[in-house]
Amino acid sequence: MDDDRLEVDLSELEGLTYTCVDGCALCCLCQPELLPDEEKLFRGDPMLSDGLADKHISPDVAGAAIKLQGAHGACHFLRQRRCAIYTRRPHYCRAFPISVYAGWRIQMNANQSCRGMGLPGEGMTEAGKALLAQYGQGELMDELRGSREVFAEFSSNTRDAKVAQSVPSLRDAAGALMDDLTEELGLSRVLTYAESGGTRQNSSAQDIARRARNAEPEVDVQELGVSIGTELFDLPDLSYLPVYVAEDLTWKIFKLVGDVVVGFVLHEDGRTEEFSRIAPSEVTLMPLTAGGRKAFEEYLRVINRRDCFVGHAAHLLDLEDYSFNYAQAYLGAVGNAAVDLWWRSSFLARQRGEVTLDQHGVKEGIIFFDMDLLDQPTIGAFL
Numbered sequence: 001m002d003d004d005r006l007e008v009d010l011s012e013l014e015g016l017t018y019t020c021v022d023g024c025a026l027c028c029l030c031q032p033e034l035l036p037d038e039e040k041l042f043r044g045d046p047m048l049s050d051g052l053a054d055k056h057i058s059p060d061v062a063g064a065a066i067k068l069q070g071a072h073g074a075c076h077f078l079r080q081r082r083c084a085i086y087t088r089r090p091h092y093c094r095a096f097p098i099s100v101y102a103g104w105r106i107q108m109n110a111n112q113s114c115r116g117m118g119l120p121g122e123g124m125t126e127a128g129k130a131l132l133a134q135y136g137q138g139e140l141m142d143e144l145r146g147s148r149e150v151f152a153e154f155s156s157n158t159r160d161a162k163v164a165q166s167v168p169s170l171r172d173a174a175g176a177l178m179d180d181l182t183e184e185l186g187l188s189r190v191l192t193y194a195e196s197g198g199t200r201q202n203s204s205a206q207d208i209a210r211r212a213r214n215a216e217p218e219v220d221v222q223e224l225g226v227s228i229g230t231e232l233f234d235l236p237d238l239s240y241l242p243v244y245v246a247e248d249l250t251w252k253i254f255k256l257v258g259d260v261v262v263g264f265v266l267h268e269d270g271r272t273e274e275f276s277r278i279a280p281s282e283v284t285l286m287p288l289t290a291g292g293r294k295a296f297e298e299y300l301r302v303i304n305r306r307d308c309f310v311g312h313a314a315h316l317l318d319l320e321d322y323s324f325n326y327a328q329a330y331l332g333a334v335g336n337a338a339v340d341l342w343w344r345s346s347f348l349a350r351q352r353g354e355v356t357l358d359q360h361g362v363k364e365g366i367i368f369f370d371m372d373l374l375d376q377p378t379i380g381a382f383l
């Protein structure tokens with residue numbers, strides 16, 4: 001790896017277009033962080049601050065970020081789903097729905113929780129290039145040097161522990177297992193392999209895939225789905241719960257209360273109204289139709305190309321003190337993401353009264369899921 005070369009990967013954006021859906025404002029529920037220059041502006045500009053310098057900055061967040069309404073509602077500047085400072089909104093808001101990740105290279109990802117993704121409109125590649133130009137070469141190179149150091153240290157740790165694997169091997173192995181990852185038995189084998197694979201350092205992708213396919217299917221995937229779903233909604237603070245922007249653009253959050261998941265409509269000012277109750281154990285992974293399976297597989301292929309996901313698996317391996325092979329950590333992360341997406345899609349489909357998951361059902365699950373996936377802890381950094 002050449003430490004002084006700026007490598008940028010825009011391949012995830014290729015061929016995609018996007019239009020912001022009027023009245024959606026999902027991204028205004030993510031507390032926008034401010035760059036140092038923006039913080040100065042927000043604290044000092046009377047047009048933005050209405051003469052009250054600190055009125056808009058949250059006191060509860062490390063670094064500077066705009067306040068939320070009612071602690072867990074939308075950004076302080078949102079008024080009836082419209083931004084009151086649209087032409088002066090922070091960089092964070094301008095970048096959405098693109099995520100910029102610095103790993104061993106800069107990679108741009110298209111956030112599929114955005115309902116405008118795929119609609120005719122602005123080309124995502126052009127939007128990505130425009131965003132890149134705003135950073136400037138120097139800033140990007142500084143970020144890259146830092147993240148390359150982190151990856152170099154991680155790679156050295158994997159070699160010392162004899163659990164190293166090349167990124168192409170990880171990705172090729174997951175790519176070869178796509179059929180397995182979209183059905184229950186195959187997923188169980190992959191997840192069992194992740195826990196007890198016995199893979200040697202620098203194995204080939206074929207060897208990794210073969211070992212995963214030959215694992216005894218010991219993991220109960222249905223049970224794992226319920227456990228992931230229960231944990232997902234078991235958070236005390238409403239502002240940490242995942243948000244689903246429904247097709248009618250209502251914002252929905254779900255919280256575990258006792259042993260039931262309570263659904264709430266979330267309002268801009270942070271008020272909530274209950275609309276549903278369901279026990280997580282009542283939600284089983286629904287059978288996928290051919291269209292649903294295709295959509296599921298396409299999304300897993302997107303994940304498999306994301307550098308931040310490789311960084312996420314690296315983070316997990318580091319947490320486990322390098323006691324697994326990197327391929328096991330990676331395939332375990334892909335398998336868990338697949339179960340999470342499958343369970344969430346089934347959860348939403350059940351609320352709509354459906355009994356199978358078709359392409360639309362999986363797409364709704366992805367809308368609920370991708371923002372959380374792009375927010376998972378990882379080594380490297382989101383800019």
Ligand code: SF4
Nearest residue numbers: 020021024025027114
């Ligand atoms: S999530 Fe996408 S469609 Fe919704 S407001 Fe943000 S950019 Fe627009």
Ligand code: SF4
Nearest residue numbers: 028075077078083093
């Ligand atoms: S500043 Fe505007 S665009 Fe950004 S989160 Fe707030 S309301 Fe939304």
